Amino acid sequence: MKLLVLAPILAPLITAALCLLAWQRMWLQRAISLLGGVVFTCSSVALLGYVYSYGIVVMQPGNWPAPFGITLVADLFSAVMAAVGSIVGLAVLIFSLTGVDQQRQQGGFHPLLHTLLLGVSGSFLTGDLFNLYVWFEVMLISSFVLVSLGGEKAQLEGAIKYVTLNLLSSALFLAAVGVLYSTVGTLNLADLAVRLGDADPSGAPSVAGRILLIAFGIKAAVFPLFFWLPASYHTPPAAISAVLAGLLTKVGVYAMTRVFSLLFPLEGDSTQTLLLWTAGLTMATGVLGAAAQNDIRRVLSFHIISQIGYMIMGLAMYTPLALAGMVFYLVHHIVVKTNLFLVAGIVQRLRGTCDLDRLGGLYRDKAWLAFLFLIPAFSLAGLPPLSGFWAKFILARAGLEAERYLIVAVALAVSLLTLFSMTKVWAEAFWKVPPAQDTPATEIEGSEGLRWMVVPSAALASLTVAIGFAAEPLFELASATANQLLDPKQYIDAVLGGA
Amino acid sequence: MELLLAITVGALYAAGFYMILRRSLVKLIIGLALLSHAANLFLFTVGGLTRAGVPLLDGVEPATTFADPLPQALILTAIVIGFGVQAFAIVLLRWVYQTTGTDDVNQLQTTDIGS
Numbered sequence: 290m291k292l293l294v295l296a297p298i299l300a301p302l303i304t305a306a307l308c309l310l311a312w313q314r315m316w317l318q319r320a321i322s323l324l325g326g327v328v329f330t331c332s333s334v335a336l337l338g339y340v341y342s343y344g345i346v347v348m349q350p351g352n353w354p355a356p357f358g359i360t361l362v363a364d365l366f367s368a369v370m371a372a373v374g375s376i377v378g379l380a381v382l383i384f385s386l387t388g389v390d391q392q393r394q395q396g397g398f399h400p401l402l403h404t405l406l407l408g409v410s411g412s413f414l415t416g417d418l419f420n421l422y423v424w425f426e427v428m429l430i431s432s433f434v435l436v437s438l439g440g441e442k443a444q445l446e447g448a449i450k451y452v453t454l455n456l457l458s459s460a461l462f463l464a465a466v467g468v469l470y471s472t473v474g475t476l477n478l479a480d481l482a483v484r485l486g487d488a489d490p491s492g493a494p495s496v497a498g499r500i501l502l503i504a505f506g507i508k509a510a511v512f513p514l515f516f517w518l519p520a521s522y523h524t525p526p527a528a529i530s531a532v533l534a535g536l537l538t539k540v541g542v543y544a545m546t547r548v549f550s551l552l553f554p555l556e557g558d559s560t561q562t563l564l565l566w567t568a569g570l571t572m573a574t575g576v577l578g579a580a581a582q583n584d585i586r587r588v589l590s591f592h593i594i595s596q597i598g599y600m601i602m603g604l605a606m607y608t609p610l611a612l613a614g615m616v617f618y619l620v621h622h623i624v625v626k627t628n629l630f631l632v633a634g635i636v637q638r639l640r641g642t643c644d645l646d647r648l649g650g651l652y653r654d655k656a657w658l659a660f661l662f663l664i665p666a667f668s669l670a671g672l673p674p675l676s677g678f679w680a681k682f683i684l685a686r687a688g689l690e691a692e693r694y695l696i697v698a699v700a701l702a703v704s705l706l707t708l709f710s711m712t713k714v715w716a717e718a719f720w721k722v723p724p725a726q727d728t729p730a731t732e733i734e735g736s737e738g739l740r741w742m743v744v745p746s747a748a749l750a751s752l753t754v755a756i757g758f759a760a761e762p763l764f765e766l767a768s769a770t771a772n773q774l775l776d777p778k779q780y781i782d783a784v785l786g787g788a
Numbered sequence: 789m790e791l792l793l794a795i796t797v798g799a800l801y802a803a804g805f806y807m808i809l810r811r812s813l814v815k816l817i818i819g820l821a822l823l824s825h826a827a828n829l830f831l832f833t834v835g836g837l838t839r840a841g842v843p844l845l846d847g848v849e850p851a852t853t854f855a856d857p858l859p860q861a862l863i864l865t866a867i868v869i870g871f872g873v874q875a876f877a878i879v880l881l882r883w884v885y886q887t888t889g890t891d892d893v894n895q896l897q898t899t900d901i902g903s
Contacts (some may be wrong), residue, residue: 419862426869437880445884446896452877456820460827463866467831524899
């Protein structure tokens, strides 16, 4: 059953290769892509089920014992992330069949999407710091091409900023890897955790920890390092924005959590204070930035930043409940944020724009779309009984228990502002009378293939509602994950002991 | 030797960051290239320099001093990745120049100001 760890990596790899072979035959490429996506999702969900019932799964693909060879590890956190990632990946894939134009699909959209998913699941499942760097690069290079695919002016302008800041972050990550290897002499995460536990906490390794914090901070778009995100995420077509918004920054959060639970546990040191401040400022700047925007996708891009703040808040408080809240929040956020971008894509298809000034009257024309928007939007703002309410409730509760009142106050205020900005989108795009001058001319062309764009969006919306009404199982899972994160010994024993 | 390499790495980092902060797109790419070289050389230096003891095995006996092969393997991987990424960045730069007609980074603001 150890091969199950390999499945979420092999499935997108093989699919991407087969898609490349079927380059000329679009129908075949779509069929392979869809089939591969289904296999990928099934294998990731199966992996989660397996890890939940039987504990951490470790595999040494080269058959070298643990600290020497390449290690793949699926603990609960990895498996949860991989499973949720694959679900939204599949949703975006179905959406893109008609939601991405022919030219882009023929230009390699499908193989690129699968290599992106390959990089994402590889990052979640690797047990080695340098391999994490390599998977990050796999993910980044495909996202670079996806961001610029199609070559519109705005896309290319966004891509330049996206590429520059992400390469900068990779260079920093590499430097931190070097420092850690030279001082500790290993790059296997479990082995690093053991040796760092014995090392002098004030020496060179802690410098590496700070460099990693900055490198992952850029990827996760936290407070002073987020500027690439609002400059680039709204420029590509909605399907591409959706997968980037749903997954990429969250890989940064994942890496940060892994490093600051396993390698440098956050126990009352200065990093914890730093992270708490970062979390608060990230939440506040993100939501204030969103309030000033006037385009649905730009509003949503800024909200990603603000939501990242909540996750960092969960990590920074570092209590079992707070980490459970973070995991819950990650799951909720990935589903909801991807869905909001998909809805924005449907709006774009129907009206030809996402500019709030030029939209209006969508509720009158397309009431179903309004509800499709309302579910994730209210969930994002944290209205009961949707998934966002529980996520925020757990985090706020954890904050009160840890007596960190300031950050809880910030989190609640930001939540209100999120609601404000969602109602603004609602009022402008759906409720108000449409501006007379450009009534939809794209409607006829747009409605073709719309069904396949609505289905994944509706599926994700029902997932949000399902999480909201049955929060208990997910909370159980999140608590188990948090306990595993807080007890690195389980991870270390699984990797080093049983090999 | 370490001192010389350390100074070189520092100079490369400084030059890389300086070039990234310039307004020209070409200089931006040069800056990114310098920065990735700086990171690779840093990895090489910090991984420990060993002179005149390259192979792991000296005949049949394990050699007493040998160079650690792992940092070199890491650098090789990083160089290959860096090569690919820079090749893409150059194509992207040309594409941006063709589409927008400018190589001044300050002109690339339309996505920030809004349409």
